[in-house]
Amino acid sequence: MTGLVLALPKGRILKELGPVLDGAGIRPDVDFSDEDSRRLRFGTDHPDLDVVRVRPFDVAAFVAHGGAQIGVCGGDVLMEYETDQIYAPLDLRIGACRVSVAEAAETAGRDDPSRWSRVSVATKYPNIARRHFAARGIQAEVVHLNGAMELAPSLGLARVIVDLVQTGSTLKANGLVETEVIAPVSSRLIVNRTALKTRPEEIAAWVARFREGLSCIA
Numbered sequence: 001m002t003g004l005v006l007a008l009p010k011g012r013i014l015k016e017l018g019p020v021l022d023g024a025g026i027r028p029d030v031d032f033s034d035e036d037s038r039r040l041r042f043g044t045d046h047p048d049l050d051v052v053r054v055r056p057f058d059v060a061a062f063v064a065h066g067g068a069q070i071g072v073c074g075g076d077v078l079m080e081y082e083t084d085q086i087y088a089p090l091d092l093r094i095g096a097c098r099v100s101v102a103e104a105a106e107t108a109g110r111d112d113p114s115r116w117s118r119v120s121v122a123t124k125y126p127n128i129a130r131r132h133f134a135a136r137g138i139q140a141e142v143v144h145l146n147g148a149m150e151l152a153p154s155l156g157l158a159r160v161i162v163d164l165v166q167t168g169s170t171l172k173a174n175g176l177v178e179t180e181v182i183a184p185v186s187s188r189l190i191v192n193r194t195a196l197k198t199r200p201e202e203i204a205a206w207v208a209r210f211r212e213g214l215s216c217i218a
């Protein structure tokens with residue numbers, strides 16, 4: 001049988017992942033946290049485990065489609081991706097933030113959101129935004145952006161934004177206030193459901209290694 005592939009998100013989460021990977025006893029054959037390197041696939045000190053480094057949203061796609069059997073991704077990505085092909089057995093307690101609704105300080109509180117029937121929303125999370133407002137009987141008209149959502153209210157693209165908030169400094173620097181927390185976010189170890197059925201021992205062993213590694217860090 002071929003080895004397993006572990007999909008890791010480049011960027012912010014990868015920077016926090018070092019101690020978690022150390023704890024799980026995974027050492028890459030070269031420094032894959034060096035984002036200047038053009039390589040995307042790396043070997044590890046385990047001949048049966050390779051690592052691929054992809055964009056955060058694409059970790060969910062690689063694991064859901066079985067290209068990678070295990071991965072690490074933010075809870076925000078899982079909420080947005082909406083698939084039953086991914087099982088998320090372990091909270092890695094890194095990448096902590098929240099997904100929230102925010103709007104311009106001048107418009108916040110001007111009217112009662114419970115009376116809205118529709119609202120324009122700028123976000124890179126259209127599914128989360130639609131679900132959140134639909135649960136309140138509000139139709140979300142989504143403007144899908146990939147970044148800089150904070151500009152949308154002042155430039156007339158949308159009344160509110162749905163985005164990640166950690167310290168709140170990005171909102172503040174752009175004249176916005178957080179009006180509702182949709183969900184807390186942290187990074188998860190994720191597993192392809194089919195691989196879990198077809199290769200249960202290998203997958204369970206890796207989940208256990210990550211779990212034990214985490215308990216050493218805590």
Ligand SMILES: Nc1ncnc2c1ncn2[C@@H]1O[C@H](COP(=O)(O)OP(=O)(O)OP(=O)(O)O)[C@@H](O)[C@H]1O
Nearest residue numbers: 010011012013055056074075076095096097164166
């Ligand atoms: N401010 C934050 N604090 C903590 N974790 C965050 C924060 N922003 C993003 N994250 C986590 O990191 C992930 C995104 O990482 P990063 O910001 O490196 O990627 P990105 O720039 O959004 O992705 P892409 O390059 O695909 O546009 C999110 O899915 C979330 O889980």
Ligand SMILES: O=P(O)(O)OC[C@H]1O[C@H](OP(=O)(O)OP(=O)(O)O)[C@H](O)[C@@H]1O
Nearest residue numbers: 147148163164165166167168169170171
């Ligand atoms: O509350 P704060 O601590 O200010 O963090 C929130 C910011 O962090 C994330 O952006 P990121 O830095 O990942 O930039 P990007 O979305 O443009 O990639 C998010 O989209 C917010 O803009």
